Amino acid sequence: MKERMGTTGLIFNxxxxxEKGSFGRIGISLPKRDVxxxxxxxxxxxxxxxFPDLSELDVVRHFTKLSQWNFGVDSGMYPxxxxxxxxxxxxxxxxxxxxxxxxxxxxxxERLSQGILSLMFxxxxxxxxxxxxxxxxxxxxAGSHGELTGMLIFAAYHKxxxxxxxxxxIPDTAHGTNPASAALCGFKAVAVQSGPNxxxxxxxxxxxxxxxxxxxxITNPNTxxxxxxxxxxxxxxxxxxxxxxxxxGANMNAVMGIVNVGEVGVDVLHLxxxxxxxxxxxxxxxxxxxxxxxPQLEAFLPVPRIVKEKERYRLDDNYPLSVGKVHAFxxxxxxxxxxxxxxxxxxxxxKEVSQYxxxxxxxxxxxxxxxxxxxxxxxxxxxxxxxxxxxxxxxxATLDIAKRLMDHGFHPPTxxxxxxxxxxxxxxxxxxESKETLDLFIDAMRQIAQEAETCxxxxxESPQYPKVRRLDETLAARKPCLKG
Amino acid sequence: xxxxxxxxEDIKQMLQVVGAKDLDGLFASIPDDCRRKEAMNLPExxxxxxxxxxxDQLAAAxxxxxxxxxxxxxGSYHHYIPEITRQLLLRGExxxxxxxxxxxxxxxxxxxxxxxxxxxxxxxxxxVANASMYDGASGLAEAMLMTIxxxxxxxxxxxRAIHPLYRKVVQTxxxxxxxxxxxxxxxxxGRTDLSTLKDLGELAGVALQSPNFFGCIEDLTAAGKIxxxxxxxxxxxxxxxPLAYGMLNSPGxxxxxxxxxxxxxxxxxxxxxxxxxxxxxxxxxxxxxxxGRLIGKTVDRDGKTGFVLTLATREQHIRREKATSxxxxxxxxxxxxxxxxxAALGGTGIRQLSRLNRDRAEYLKASLAKxxxxxPFSAPTFNEFVVRFPGGFEDTWERLLExxxxxxxxxxxxYPELSDCWLLCVxxxxxxxxxxxxxxxxxx
Numbered sequence: 020m021k022e023r024m025g026t027t028g029l030i031f032n033x034x035x036x037x038e039k040g041s042f043g044r045i046g047i048s049l050p051k052r053d054v055x056x057x058x059x060x061x062x063x064x065x066x067x068x069x070f071p072d073l074s075e076l077d078v079v080r081h082f083t084k085l086s087q088w089n090f091g092v093d094s095g096m097y098p099x100x101x102x103x104x105x106x107x108x109x110x111x112x113x114x115x116x117x118x119x120x121x122x123x124x125x126x127x128x129e130r131l132s133q134g135i136l137s138l139m140f141x142x143x144x145x146x147x148x149x150x151x152x153x154x155x156x157x158x159x160x161a162g163s164h165g166e167l168t169g170m171l172i173f174a175a176y177h178k179x180x181x182x183x184x185x186x187x188x189i190p191d192t193a194h195g196t197n198p199a200s201a202a203l204c205g206f207k208a209v210a211v212q213s214g215p216n217x218x219x220x221x222x223x224x225x226x227x228x229x230x231x232x233x234x235x236x237i238t239n240p241n242t243x244x245x246x247x248x249x250x251x252x253x254x255x256x257x258x259x260x261x262x263x264x265x266x267x268g269a270n271m272n273a274v275m276g277i278v279n280v281g282e283v284g285v286d287v288l289h290l291x292x293x294x295x296x297x298x299x300x301x302x303x304x305x306x307x308x309x310x311x312x313x314p315q316l317e318a319f320l321p322v323p324r325i326v327k328e329k330e331r332y333r334l335d336d337n338y339p340l341s342v343g344k345v346h347a348f349x350x351x352x353x354x355x356x357x358x359x360x361x362x363x364x365x366x367x368x369x370k371e372v373s374q375y376x377x378x379x380x381x382x383x384x385x386x387x388x389x390x391x392x393x394x395x396x397x398x399x400x401x402x403x404x405x406x407x408x409x410x411x412x413x414x415x416a417t418l419d420i421a422k423r424l425m426d427h428g429f430h431p432p433t434x435x436x437x438x439x440x441x442x443x444x445x446x447x448x449x450x451x452e453s454k455e456t457l458d459l460f461i462d463a464m465r466q467i468a469q470e471a472e473t474c475x476x477x478x479x480e481s482p483q484y485p486k487v488r489r490l491d492e493t494l495a496a497r498k499p500c501l502k503g
Numbered sequence: 504x505x506x507x508x509x510x511x512e513d514i515k516q517m518l519q520v521v522g523a524k525d526l527d528g529l530f531a532s533i534p535d536d537c538r539r540k541e542a543m544n545l546p547e548x549x550x551x552x553x554x555x556x557x558x559d560q561l562a563a564a565x566x567x568x569x570x571x572x573x574x575x576x577x578g579s580y581h582h583y584i585p586e587i588t589r590q591l592l593l594r595g596e597x598x599x600x601x602x603x604x605x606x607x608x609x610x611x612x613x614x615x616x617x618x619x620x621x622x623x624x625x626x627x628x629x630x631v632a633n634a635s636m637y638d639g640a641s642g643l644a645e646a647m648l649m650t651i652x653x654x655x656x657x658x659x660x661x662x663r664a665i666h667p668l669y670r671k672v673v674q675t676x677x678x679x680x681x682x683x684x685x686x687x688x689x690x691x692x693g694r695t696d697l698s699t700l701k702d703l704g705e706l707a708g709v710a711l712q713s714p715n716f717f718g719c720i721e722d723l724t725a726a727g728k729i730x731x732x733x734x735x736x737x738x739x740x741x742x743x744x745p746l747a748y749g750m751l752n753s754p755g756x757x758x759x760x761x762x763x764x765x766x767x768x769x770x771x772x773x774x775x776x777x778x779x780x781x782x783x784x785x786x787x788x789x790x791x792x793x794x795g796r797l798i799g800k801t802v803d804r805d806g807k808t809g810f811v812l813t814l815a816t817r818e819q820h821i822r823r824e825k826a827t828s829x830x831x832x833x834x835x836x837x838x839x840x841x842x843x844x845x846a847a848l849g850g851t852g853i854r855q856l857s858r859l860n861r862d863r864a865e866y867l868k869a870s871l872a873k874x875x876x877x878x879p880f881s882a883p884t885f886n887e888f889v890v891r892f893p894g895g896f897e898d899t900w901e902r903l904l905e906x907x908x909x910x911x912x913x914x915x916x917x918y919p920e921l922s923d924c925w926l927l928c929v930x931x932x933x934x935x936x937x938x939x940x941x942x943x944x945x946x947x
Contacts, residue, residue, distance in 0.1 A: 036618050036846050046847035047585050049855055053935040056858065057865035059883055063720055065752035067857070068625040072849035079587055082615070082843055086594035089611030093595030099604075106506055107599050110551050116589070116772070119562030122569065125579050125776030126912055128904070131566025135775050138561050148544055160637035160777065161832035163819070174679040199819035199829035203648075204679040208824040246533050277530055279539040293832065297506075302612035303602045303634065303796065303835025305778035321675075343675035347578060347640035347668045347765070348776025356774075360558065366548030368504045374526040375509050381521040381529060398532045425608050433604075436820075453508035454517060485607040487809040495801035495813040499790065501631050502621040503800075 024095070024428030024459060027484050033084040035503050040071040046078045088486045089302075090430050096456050098383075100402045100433035100445025101194070101242060103272045103294035108364065111297065111357035120356055125348040129333045135352065136332035140325045142359045146309055149362075149369065150268070151281030152288055154317035156324070157309045158350040162269055165289025165308025166200035166236075169265050171342040172287055172312065172319045173233045174204050176263060179319075179340060184233040184262075190219055192242045192437045197267060206233060213439065217243045217395040221252040228256055234263035237285070240270045240400035242437040244380065244445070254284025263287060263316075271295045272449065273377055273401035276370030280311075287312045296358035307354040321345050375450035376401040379457060383446055386461045390468040394440050402447035404440055415471040417442040419478035422489065423470070426482050427463035504548065566907070568773075572937055573909040574867075576887040576928030577716070578639065578666050578743040579776055580768045583932055588770045588843045597839060602796075602832070606811045607803075613810035616835065617798045619842040626748050626845070627740075627762040628755020629784035633795030635833040636781025639765025640672035643710060643741050645794045645828055646763045646783065647673055650708025650737040651682055652792050652827070658683040659708045662695040664715035666743055667917040693719040693880025693889065697729045710739035712764070713754075714747050716917075717926065718864075718887035719880055727758030737761060737789075744768055745782065747885040749857025761785045770844025771837050780837040791817060794828030856931060860886040863938065864929040870942045871927075879924060887928035889914065892945075894923065903944055910941065 073081075091097070097104035115121065123135060143155035159165040170187070177184045187201040190211045198208035209227055214220035224235065235257050239247040247253070254264045266280055266288035272295045274280075280288050292298050293306035300306070312320065322341045323334035334349075365372060377400055384393065384403035392408035407417040421431035421444070433445040448457060470477050482488065514526070523529050530538070549557060567573075568581045592598065596611060603609030603616075616634045623632035636642035647659045661670055663686045670686070677684050685703060690696035695711050709730045713721035723740060730738045740754035742764030748754075754762035766780035767773065785793055791814070799813035819826040848856060864886040868878065871890055878884075879891050890911070892899075903910045911927035918924075929938065 033614075035614070035621075036842075037621070040849070043851055045849055045852045046587070047844075047849075047852050047856075048583075049852065050583075050859065050931045050934065052859060052862075054862050054866040057862050057869075059750075059861070062724070063722070063751055063883065065748070065750065065756060067749050067850060067854040068622070068753070070622060070625060070845055070848065070850040070853060072851050073846055075585075075587060075847065078843060078847045079591065081846065082591045082597075083594065085611040085614055086591075086596040087611065088608075088614075089596035089600050090605075090608040091596045091599030093599045097599075097601065099601055102601050104599075104601060108506060110554060112593060114554070114558040115774070117558060117562035118569065119565035119567050121772035121774055122567035122581065123565050123775040124567070124573050124575055124581070124773055124909070126575060126577055127566060127573075127909065131571070131904075131909075132775070134561035134564035137564075145545065151539075160641070160834075161830070163829045163831045164637060164641070167829055171675065171679060194831075195818075195820035195823045195826070196829050196831050198824035199822075199826040202824040202826075203676075203829050205681065246530075246537075248532060248534050248537070251534075251536060274533075276543045277539055278533065278537055279541075282539070283537045291832075299598050299836065300601045300832075301836025302597055302600045302609070302616070302839065304832040305637075305834045305837055306832040343678065344668065344671040345641070345675055346777065347638050347666065347672060347779075350776075351637075351778035352776060353772070353774040353778050356558075360554060363546065363549050363557070364551070364554055365504060365506065367543065367545045368507065368548060369543065369545060371504070371507060374529065375507060377529045378509075378514065378517055378521070378526065381523070382517045385520050385522070398529065400532075421605070422607065425605070430601075430608065431605050450507060450509075454513040482607050486610055487607055487803040487807055488805055490606050490803045490809045490811050491801045492811050492813065495799040495811045496816075499797075499814060500800040501617075501790075501797055501813075502624045503617070 025426045025484050030087050030486055031084045033081060037071040037503060039077055040073040042072050044072040044074050046073045046075040095428055096452055096460055097430040098432050098446045098448050099430060100447040101269060103447060103449055105297055105449040106451040107297055107299040108361060111360045114360045115353045115356040133332055136325055138359055139355060140327055140332055142355055145362050146290060146311055149275055150288055150311045151279035152311035152313055154314055154320060155309055155311045156320040157355055158321045158346045159308035159310060160346055160351050161304060161306040162289060162291040162308045163196035163200055164345060165310045166196055167203055168310045168321060168345050169287045169289055170200050170204040170206060172316055173263055175319045175342050176316060177233055184231050186232045188227055188232060188235040191439050193236060193238055197236045217245050218247050219249055219253055221249050221256060224253050225256045228260050228262060230260055232262055234265060236265040236267060238267035238269060240273045243395055243404050244399040244402035245395060246400055250283050269294060270401060273373055275373040277373055281313060286316060292354055292358040297361040298354045298357040305351045305354055307351045372450050379448040379450060379452055382457060383448055383461060387464055390465055402445055405444040406440055407442040410471040413471045413475045415475050415478050417444050420444065420467055423467045423478050423481040424463060426484050429460055429463060571907045571909055574911050574927045574941060575909050577912045577926055578765060579773045580744060580930055581773060581932050582768055582930050584770050584772060585847055587847060588840055591843050592840050603812060606809060610809060613798050615839050615842055617810050619838045620798060622842060622845045623782050623784055626745060627784045628753030629762050630787040631790050632784035633793055633797055635838040636783050636795055637834060638779045638781050639743055640669040642763040642781035642783050643669050644673045644676035646739050646761045647708055647710060649792055653737060653789055654707040654735055656705050656707035658704065658706055660685045660687050660703055660706050661710040662687045662712060664689045664695050664717060665710060665712040665741055666716045693717045693882040694721050697726060700729060706736045708737040708739050710741055712741040714744055714885040717880055717889045718884040719882040720751060720885055723754065723757030744885060746857050746860060749853035766841050769841035771840050778834055778837050780834045780841055792827055795830055796833060859931050863933060864888065867929050867938045870938060874942055874946045886930055887926055889924050889926055891924050899945060908941060
């Protein structure tokens with residue numbers, strides 16, 4: 020058997036920033052003072068913040084040591100379901116940090132912004148082509164911000180039709196952001212139960228859809244990694260009652276070039292550029308959540324829109340039906356530059372991206388289903404969902420399996436989501452992983468399944484190798500200590 | 504394609520295991536009438552070198568600092584960013600990690616964000632800060648919605664001296680809710696006029712920005728007293744230039760209940776307006792109604808200190824439609840950058856840098872006044888201020904642009920009553936020689 024990837028190495032303890040340093044040190048080069056000090060009303064002047072004073076090397080070592088306690092895609096396989104942790108190409112960082120982009124003020128006159136405006140205009144076109152929904156806004160700063168924008172469009176559309184509606188249908192498999200985004204727009208979220216196959220049944224939608232319902236939010240492929248094969252019928256039911264169909268594009272990585280989202284009846288779709296289009300997650304963001312809509316809904320998109328006239332680009336606020344602005348400026352432009360770089364680098368191979376993502380997930384599913392319980396045994400898309408049902412007999416739970424994976428050198432999958440599956444283990448390998456890496460992961464998962472039988476305590480006591488062991492989350496919540 | 508590791512042999516073996524005839528066979532579960540018939544019309548892939556050339560060309564078609572002298576702030580500020588911030592941020596372990604749901608192997612992100620929360624609290628004088636919002640504008644919108652949750656009232660007031668684009672975002676967030684946003688006028692001195700406040704009825708929250716959009720430093724202490732005359736109204740302090748708090752009294756010292764704003768100044772490139780950093784902090788008693796993620800300190804099984812995501816019961820993945828916000832991904836990496844920047848700056852550094860920004864801006868203000876161009880406002884300012892120029896300054900502005908000088912932001916589209924006024928900004932990246940040159944050119 021191959022050597023296990025996870026091992027221990029020399030890492031360092033590192034105190035908190037303010038436990039280091041000494042008064043009077045500085046880690047930054049300050050410009051020389053060339054003007055006199057100007058007086059200011061003493062009542063307005065404060066002491067300044069109590070920040071620690073550190074040298075440049077203090078800061079470098081501090082964050083270098085901290086980074087060594089972390090696991091990223093650069094460290095190893097990160098099969099976090101629903102999050103599409105693919106490789107974040109290094110060249111994208113070069114492009115986003117070009118001084119012409121990084122130093123650009125957002126309110127510069129248009130003739131000084133032609134480069135970035137043309138990039139954004141072209142990115143809109145590319146995303147329109149990939150989704151089949153040609154009208155695109157790049158303004159939302161993250162997926163849930165895109166959902167909010169979509170729900171604002173729902174509300175504005177129905178208001179414009181002369182009849183505001185009060186409810187939105189949301190399947191029970193949806194991400195939590197879906198009902199929260201709908202609620203933020205004043206909609207009541209109505210849950211739709213998925214059918215026995217893990218997908219929506221048209222009858223369930225028909226029973227709930229009425230003329231006070233603004234529409235439905237569907238994640239497709241859904242969070243069980245299954246394609247909603249009744250999507251056309253569901254869309255027809257919703258459209259017949261005057262509603263709109265929202266597509267949560269979090270799982271777009273499975274269907275690029277395979278499904279034309281606009282053609283199957285989706286009216287509004289958000290994309291997560293930090294999932295499908297390779298921009299880094301950065302430990303929580305920033306992402307970008309462009310929203311793509313049908314031509315009929317274009318008038319409702321946020322302003323300003325980018326307009327192209329005779330090879331010149333300008334920003335235009337004059338769209339009276341627009342939902343308004345959702346970001347102070349134009350969204351997370353630095354992230355848009357990275358996604359654009361990715362799409363231009365991969366080009367027509369984007370369809371292969373989806374094919375290999377789906378191939379990888381199905382390969383894992385097939386090779387693990389004899390040892391882990393598979394609640395929906397049908398072909399999956401880009402991710403597969405197992406449970407801990409077999410391991411429970413040995414008092415081993417999903418959490419133990421996840422934690423043990425760390426000792427093997429893998430990031431755990433998403434666990435306990437979707438909520439409709441008890442003890443869910445949701446694995447999304449992405450297309451970035453090679454067959455060798457998948458085989459190592461599969462070996463690790465199989466070893467863990469065996470360990471569950473032979474040494475359940477080995478799992479209960481895991482992880483062993485990371486800097487800290489299992490943390491007391493109850494204590495953190497009961498006695499919150501949120502700053503030092 | 505270098506991002507795709509699959510060889511033909513790999514594909515063959517894997518398809519065999521899966522039991523599919525070919526790659527197309529993997530999608531058998533998608534009904535035929537849902538399958539895309541036509542290929543995506545996408546350009547030929549670019550090599551790394553072709554991409555470099557293409558992007559260099561686009562970036563060259565920009566008029567940005569440092570090739571241009573940009574005397575423009577208005578919510579996006581050109582500050583020096585030390586090389587260590589750029590390089591440390593690219594540590595792949597931090598850069599390519601997800602939200603720290605698995606704390607044992609995410610302690611780097613977690614301790615960094617805990618440090619961020621702490622430094623933000625110290626900067627703003629508040630008790631608790633979250634792990635970030637999208638930007639200053641959406642942060643303000645969420646703050647105003649939070650005041651409504653806390654006080655169960657239906658109306659809020661925001662100063663007209665708050666960034667006009669922030670106010671637009673607040674309008675967008677409030678439009679479908681049925682709650683009301685009213686605007687407070689600006690007084691002759693450039694500060695918010697609170698004299699009409701008592702006539703506005705029951706307000707859940709009142710928001711002021713300081714330094715405000717005109718660069719004027721609001722008298723927050725006095726404003727706080729007026730606003731708190733109704734003990735149930737929350738005082739929200741917004742900002743777009745947090746560097747000011749290196750020398751000014753913090754929102755917390757002045758009585759703010761919530762402080763929120765844009766943190767781009769703290770080590771984040773302007774990048775045409777994003778990604779920035781929504782800083783968001785509040786008093787302890789409002790902790791459980793706050794939006795956004797929080798990192799807390801705890802111990803592991805051996806009693807060793809560690810950090811975790813905490814109080815998630817406020818958040819969408821647990822509370823779903825009853826959550827305090829829908830926010831999920833935030834601006835984590837920007838928060839990380841700002842932590843590195845604030846650490847490098849330190850207490851001593853931020854006091855000096857903050858002073859230098861104000862003193863250089865004051866030097867420009869005084870030089871322009873001497874040349875006959877005065878500010879319509881008398882309130883003290885930080886690193887930007889409004890100047891009234893005589894008719895025809897548009898032409899001067901255009902002439903300066905030819906010389907790669909951006910002489911401020913014309914206020915006419917935002918405040919029609921200030922159509923002969925421009926908003927000018929000076930940071931540490933503009934020195935005395937640049938200022939002298941601008942004044943000379945303007946006076947020509």
